[in-house]
Amino acid sequence: MACFLVPAAEAVITTVTTDQMKAHEGETGKIPFSRKLGWLNKMLLGGSALLAFEHVWHGEVTPWFPFLTAASNPVDAAAMLREMSTAGVAMAVLVTAVWAGMLAVVSRLEKSAGAARPAEDQGV
Secondary structure, three states: OOOOOHHHHHHHHHHHHHHHHHHHOOOOOOOOOHHHHHHHHHHHHHHHHHHHHHHHHOOOOOOOOOOOOHHOOOOHHHHHHHHHHHHHHHHHHHHHHHHHHHHHHHHHHHHHHHHHOOHHHHHH
8 A cells, every 4th residue: 555655765764864974975995885875775766666656556546635545544544554564664674684785795895805905005
């Protein structure tokens, strides 16, 4: 019904955070965290867009008010909120966990690339 709204809300938060972080980052020779946060943002937005399209396709989202068909009566609204709090949160957490795994792999690759460079390249 509206489970795509939870990852979409997280994507909005990551967009704002990414923009703020870009202004405060310096050159470290590694991938900036704002860029890594952008990866999460793209994953969340892509998944939310696909889910929103699926909900539009099935008639659960309409172009007229209240936009979400489940919001038109209290019984369906309660089911919609339950779905958002279970499936929506689970999807957002799963995408964030996959992203955290990506960060672990990238961190390991950055460390191995740094160890492989000769001493004169590292400023020693």
